[in-house]
Amino acid sequence: MGLCLLERYRHLLPLTDKTPVITLGEGQTPLVRSRHIGARAGCSELYFKLEGCNPTGSFKDRGMVMAIAKALEEGSQGIMCASTGNTSASAAAYGAYCGIQTIVVIPEGDVAKGKMAQAIAYGAHIVAIDGNFDQALSLVRSLTDKLPFTLVNSVNRYRLEGQKTAAFEIVDELGEPPDYLCIPVGNAGNITAYWKGFTEYKAKGLASFTPRMMGFQAEGASPIVKGHPISSPKTVASAIRIGNPASWKGALTARDESGGAIEIVTDDEIINAYRLLAREEGIFCEPASAASVAGLLKLAAKNLPLQDKRTVCVITGTGLKDPEMASQFAETPIKHLPADLKTLEEHLRSLAR
Amino acid sequence: MGLCLLERYRHLLPLTDKTPVITLGEGQTPLVRSRHIGARAGCSELYFKLEGCNPTGSFKDRGMVMAIAKALEEGSQGIMCASTGNTSASAAAYGAYCGIQTIVVIPEGDVAKGKMAQAIAYGAHIVAIDGNFDQALSLVRSLTDKLPFTLVNSVNRYRLEGQKTAAFEIVDELGEPPDYLCIPVGNAGNITAYWKGFTEYKAKGLASFTPRMMGFQAEGASPIVKGHPISSPKTVASAIRIGNPASWKGALTARDESGGAIEIVTDDEIINAYRLLAREEGIFCEPASAASVAGLLKLAAKNLPLQDKRTVCVITGTGLKDPEMASQFAETPIKHLPADLKTLEEHLRSLAR
Numbered sequence: 001m002g003l004c005l006l007e008r009y010r011h012l013l014p015l016t017d018k019t020p021v022i023t024l025g026e027g028q029t030p031l032v033r034s035r036h037i038g039a040r041a042g043c044s045e046l047y048f049k050l051e052g053c054n055p056t057g058s059f060k061d062r063g064m065v066m067a068i069a070k071a072l073e074e075g076s077q078g079i080m081c082a083s084t085g086n087t088s089a090s091a092a093a094y095g096a097y098c099g100i101q102t103i104v105v106i107p108e109g110d111v112a113k114g115k116m117a118q119a120i121a122y123g124a125h126i127v128a129i130d131g132n133f134d135q136a137l138s139l140v141r142s143l144t145d146k147l148p149f150t151l152v153n154s155v156n157r158y159r160l161e162g163q164k165t166a167a168f169e170i171v172d173e174l175g176e177p178p179d180y181l182c183i184p185v186g187n188a189g190n191i192t193a194y195w196k197g198f199t200e201y202k203a204k205g206l207a208s209f210t211p212r213m214m215g216f217q218a219e220g221a222s223p224i225v226k227g228h229p230i231s232s233p234k235t236v237a238s239a240i241r242i243g244n245p246a247s248w249k250g251a252l253t254a255r256d257e258s259g260g261a262i263e264i265v266t267d268d269e270i271i272n273a274y275r276l277l278a279r280e281e282g283i284f285c286e287p288a289s290a291a292s293v294a295g296l297l298k299l300a301a302k303n304l305p306l307q308d309k310r311t312v313c314v315i316t317g318t319g320l321k322d323p324e325m326a327s328q329f330a331e332t333p334i335k336h337l338p339a340d341l342k343t344l345e346e347h348l349r350s351l352a353r
Numbered sequence: 354m355g356l357c358l359l360e361r362y363r364h365l366l367p368l369t370d371k372t373p374v375i376t377l378g379e380g381q382t383p384l385v386r387s388r389h390i391g392a393r394a395g396c397s398e399l400y401f402k403l404e405g406c407n408p409t410g411s412f413k414d415r416g417m418v419m420a421i422a423k424a425l426e427e428g429s430q431g432i433m434c435a436s437t438g439n440t441s442a443s444a445a446a447y448g449a450y451c452g453i454q455t456i457v458v459i460p461e462g463d464v465a466k467g468k469m470a471q472a473i474a475y476g477a478h479i480v481a482i483d484g485n486f487d488q489a490l491s492l493v494r495s496l497t498d499k500l501p502f503t504l505v506n507s508v509n510r511y512r513l514e515g516q517k518t519a520a521f522e523i524v525d526e527l528g529e530p531p532d533y534l535c536i537p538v539g540n541a542g543n544i545t546a547y548w549k550g551f552t553e554y555k556a557k558g559l560a561s562f563t564p565r566m567m568g569f570q571a572e573g574a575s576p577i578v579k580g581h582p583i584s585s586p587k588t589v590a591s592a593i594r595i596g597n598p599a600s601w602k603g604a605l606t607a608r609d610e611s612g613g614a615i616e617i618v619t620d621d622e623i624i625n626a627y628r629l630l631a632r633e634e635g636i637f638c639e640p641a642s643a644a645s646v647a648g649l650l651k652l653a654a655k656n657l658p659l660q661d662k663r664t665v666c667v668i669t670g671t672g673l674k675d676p677e678m679a680s681q682f683a684e685t686p687i688k689h690l691p692a693d694l695k696t697l698e699e700h701l702r703s704l705a706r
Contacts, residue, residue: 001384001526001527002526023383023385024385024635024636025382025383025384025385025403025406028381029378030378030381030408031354031378032376032377032408035450035451035452036452050378050408053378053407053408054406055385055405055406055635055636056637057671057673077705092635093635093636094635095635096631096632096633096635097388097633097636098388099388099389099633101704105697108689116680116687117672117676117677117679118637118672118679120679120680120683121628121631121637121672121683122631122632122635123632125688125704126687126688127687127688127689127690127700128688128690129689129691130689131691131692135692136692139692139694139697142694143694143697143698146698147698147701147702173354173355174354278449278474278475278476279474279475279476280449280450280452281449281450282377282408282445282447282448282449282450282451282475283377283408283446283450284409284446284471284474284475318410318673319470319471319474320410320471320674321673323470323471326470326471326473326474327469334469334479334481335479335480335481336461336480336481336482337481337482337483338483338484339482339483339488339489339492341492341495341496344458344480344496345499345500347480348456348496348500348502349500351454352430
C-alpha cells in the first residue's frame with residue numbers, strides 16, 4: 001500500500017508512537033499546469049494545486065486528519081466545531097470514520113441545507129442555536145473546556161500542522177518551491193500553514209529557498225488589509241467571509257518574512273476568475289478558491305514581473321460545494337430545439353461560423 | 354513533476370507519438386481501508402477505491418482524458434455527447450481545458466440544473482431536445498458522423514481504454530489483484546474496462562491472477578440480470594438507471610471469464626449502503642456507487658465466504674453530485690436550541706447517556 005499523509009510526513013508532524021494512523025485518502029492532490037490563464041498573466045509556469053480532490057472536497061481534510069488523530073490519542077469522546085461549511089463537512093467525515101461523535105453548532109439563520117448536506121450525510125449531530133456565528137464559536141469553546149470533546153475549529157493547533165503538508169507536496173513535486181504562492185485568505189490558517197511548511201522544508205535542507213506568499217482577501221471581508229476587524233463581512237466567496245481571522249498574526253508573519261503581500265480582490269474579480277478557471281482550465285472550484293487566481297491576474301495587470309517566475313495558485317475546494325453559483329453565473333443559456341437532425345446540424349454549423 | 358495518467362500507463366494505452374499528453378489530475382485516487390463495513394460483511398480486508406476524488410468528481414475522467422487526447426490527435430474540432438450527468442461534466446471539463454467546443458445534447462424533460470451545474474460552469478454548449486434520451490444519443494451519433502466533432506459517449510472505444518487504468522492502480526497499490534472486485538453496473542462500461550485492465554496486467558506478467566468480478570444492478574434497472582432490455586428503468590441511483598447497456602456483452606464476458614456474478618440490489622439496499630458508507634466510513638458517495646457495497650453486504654448475508662478474501666468496492670462518484678439525497682435520507686433532524694451554555698451542556702450530556 002502507498003503511504004498515507006500521516007505516514008509520509010511523520011518526521012515533520014507532531015505524532016507519537018501512540019497516535020493512531022488514520023486516513024480517508026487525504027492529500028497527494030493534483031498539481032496541474034495551466035494551459036491558458038498563465039498566458040493571460042504573462043506567467044510562463046503556472047500551476048494549480050487542486051485541493052478539491054481531497055475526500056470531502058476541500059483542503060480542510062489535511063488538518064482534520066491530524067486533529068482527529070491527536071483527539072483519539074488523547075482519549076477524546078468526540079469532536080466539536082462551529083461551522084456551516086467545509087470544516088463541519090471534514091470533521092463529520094473523520095468523526096464517522098473513527099466511530100466518534102461529531103457535534104456541529106451553527107447559527108439558526110445559516111441552516112442552508114445544501115451547505116450542510118455533507119455533515120448531515122456523515123451523521124453529525126447538528127445543533128442550530130438562536131444566535132450568531134461568534135456565539136456558536138464561543139459556545140463550542142466553553143463546551144469543549146467542560147466536556148471530554150475536542151474542539152476542531154481552526155484554534156486547534158494540530159489543524160495547521162496537517163495543512164502544512166500541502167507545501168511539502170508542492171516542493172516534492174516541483175523539486176523546488178515556486179517563486180510565488182497565491183492563496184485565498186479568510187481565517188488565515190491556510191496561508192499560515194503553507195508558510196510553516198515552506199520554512200520547515202528550508203530549515204531541514206529540503207528546499208533551498210522559500211516562495212513569496214501572496215494572499216488575497218475579498219474586498220468586503222478584508223480585515224488584514226484594512227488593519228481592523230470587520231463586523232459584518234460581505235462577499236460572494238462564503239469560505240473566506242471572515243471579519244476577524246483566527247490566524248491574523250500568522251498571515252502577517254507569512255507576508256513579511258516571505259517578502260510577499262496580502263491584497264484585496266473584488267467580488268467581480270473573484271467571479272471573473274471563477275469563470276475563467278472553469279471555462280479555460282476545466283477547473284470548477286468554489287468561489288473563494290478563485291480569489292488566488294483573481295489576485296494573480298490583478299498583480300499581473302500591475303506589472304508584477306511573472307515572466308520567468310514559477311507560480312502556484314491554491315484551489316482550496318471543489319465547485320460542487322456551491323453548484324448554484326455555476327448556474328447563476330452561466331453565460332450560455334440552454335438552447336431548446338426539436339429532436340430533428342437537420343435542425344441540430346444547422347444549429348451546430350451556425351455556432352462554428 | 355509526477356507522471357500523469359497517460360504517461361504512467363503509456364505502454365498499456367493506445368497512444369502514439371502524436372497523441373498530446375494532457376491531464377487535469379485524473380487517476381491516482383485513494384484506496385482506503387474499511388474500518389466498519391468489512392467487519393459487518395465478515396470480510397477481513399476490504400478497501401474502497403474512491404473515484405469521486407477525480408477532478409470532476411467521478412471515474413469518467415479516466416476515460417475522458419484518453420478520448421479527448423485521441424480526438425485532438427485526430428484533429429477534431431470539438432466533442433459531443435448525450436448525457437445529463439457525469440459524462441457531460443467530464444467531457445465539458447476536458448473540452449474547456451483543451452480549448453475545444455463541447456456540445457451536450459439532453460432530453461428536454463431532464464434539464465435539472467443541479468445535475469447540469471458542472472457542464473454549465475465549464476461552458477459547454479447545451480442543447481435540450483424535444484425528445485427522450487435514446488433520441489438524444491441517436492442524434493449525436495448522426496451528427497458526429499457528419500461534422501468534425503468526436504462522439505465521447507461510451508461507444509467511444511478510447512473511454513474504456515482510459516478507465517481500465519483504475520484496475521492497474523489497484524494492483525500496483527496492493528501488490529496483487531484483490532480476490533473480489535465489487536462494482537455498480539449501469540451502462541456496463543466500467544466492469545468491462547476493469548476486466549480488461551486486470552486481464553492485461555496478468556498477460557503482461559504484472560499480476561499472477563485475476564479477481565472475480567462482482568457486478569450489481571439496481572432492481573428496477575437490471576437488464577443484464579433479467580436477460581432483456583428494460584424500456585423504463587427505475588432506480589434512485591440515477592447513474593446506473595440504464596435499460597439497454599452499451600457494454601452488455603463486455604459485462605457478460607467479465608462475469609463469465611472471471612468466475613464472478615452480476616446480481617440485483619434493491620433501492621432500499623442501495624440507500625442503506627449509501628448511509629452506512631457515510632456514517633460508518635466517512636465516505637459520501639453518489640447513490641449508484643453504494644450499489645457495490647449493497648451487493649457485498651447481500652453476498653455476505655448469503656454466506657459467500659469472504660473471511661480471508663481481499664475485496665475492493667469501487668466507489669464511482671462523489672455524493673456532492675446529488676446533495677439532495679443526503680438531506681432526504683438524513684436520520685438526525687437538526688436540533689434547535691437557545692444560545693445558552695447550560696442548555697447546550699445539558700443537551701450534550703443527554704446524548705451521551
